[in-house]
Amino acid sequence: MTGAGRRIAVGLSGGVDSSVAAARLREAGAEVVGITLRLRPDGPFLPGRGATDVEAARAAAERLGIPHHVVDARDEFDRCVLRPAWEEYERGRTPNPCLHCNRRLKFDVLWRAAAAHGAEALATGHYARLERSAGGRIALRRGRDRRKDQSYFLAGLSDEQLARAVLPLGELTKDEVRARARELGLPNAERPGSRDACFGTLGGSFAEALRVRFGGVARPGRLLDAAGNELGRHAGLHRLTVGQRQGLGLARGARAYVLALDAATGDVTVGTWNELLCDGVDATLVRWHERPTTWPARFEAQTRYRQPVVAAEATEADGGRLAVRFAERVAGVAPGQAIVFYEGDRVAGCAWIDALRRGAGGGACQ
Structure with missing residues (x-):
C-alpha cells in the first residue's frame, strides 16, 4: 500500500472497513479526504438508514481528523443500479446490483467527486488486493481473508478504474480490522457489516420493493415440472430465482427447486436437485x-x-x-x-x- 505524500479520497460508507482503510492511509502519510455517497432513495428502502450511514461516516471522519464530504447520488443509484435490477427481474433473470454499483457509482460517481476535491486516487474498504507490475500492469487479486474476499464484486472494473484505486485492507482479516478500529477508538468499531445494506428493505424482498418503486406488475403464472405438467401457481415471476426452494407452495414428496423462468409466458419450471x-x-x-x-x-x-x-x-x-x-x-x-x-x-x-x-x-x- 502506497500513500505517503499523496492526496487520496476514501469512500466512507459509515462502516468499520472503510474507516480503517482511511486510518491506514493516514498512518502511511497520505493526505486523506473522506467522501460518502448517499445512495438510498426514499420509500421502501430502509427509510432513514441513508442518513444514519452519513452520520456514522461523519463521526468516523471526525475521530480520524480528516475532512468529510457528502455527495447525493440517489438519482444515479436509482437510474444506474435499481432500475436495471428491476428490468432484470422482469426478464426472469437474477440481478447482481453490487457489481454494477461498484462500476457505475463507487468507482465512477465517487471518483469524479474525489477528483473534484483534488484527489489523485480513490480508496475503498473492499477486501481485495491490487498488484502493480514494473511494466505498469495492474492485477486484481483475492484478499488475504478468503472468507471476506470481495474480488468477485470488483471484477467488472475497467483498467482505468483499477489504476486509480487503492485497497488498504487487502492484506488484513476482518478480525484484524475490528481490532484496529477498537484501538483507534472508532465509534463504528462494533457496527454490523454493511454487505447488501444498500439494497435492504423493511418487511419484504428486494425484488418486491423494486416492483413497488417502479410501478411494476406482478406476473403470476404456472409452476411446471420438467415434462410440462402443471403442478400449481406462483404469485409473481420476480419473486423467484433459479435454485430457490422456499416459497413455492408445492406439496411434493421430494424437494422442488426452481429450474428456469420464462419471461414470455410467466411459466416457472421446477424439479429435483439433480435436475437443477x-x-x-x-x-x-x-x-x-x-x-x-x-x-x-x-x-x-x-x-x-x-x-x-x-x-x-x-x-x-x-x-x-x-x-x-x-x-x-x-x-x-x-x-x-x-x-x-x-x-x-x-x-x-x-x-x-x-x-x-x-x-x-x-x-x-x-
Missing part, C-alpha cells in the same frame, strides 16, 4: 483483465459471491460470447449473475450469464 445441477453456461459482455492467448482457455470459475470455484473451460463463440463448460456439475447458477474467472488468486476476467447448460446434450436453457 448445471454443466456450463453461455455468457456475454465479457471483460478481460488478462485475455487468453489460446482457446479453449482453462480457469477456475465462480458464479456467485462466496460460492466455491469450479474448474472450467471457456471457448470463444460468435459475437464475443463465451461457452463455458464446468468440470463438475454446479448448483445455484442463474442467468443475470456474473461469472468471474480466476487463475489462482488473480482475476482473469468476468462475463454475464445468459443461459445455463444442463444434461449430456449441453442444450442451453434460460
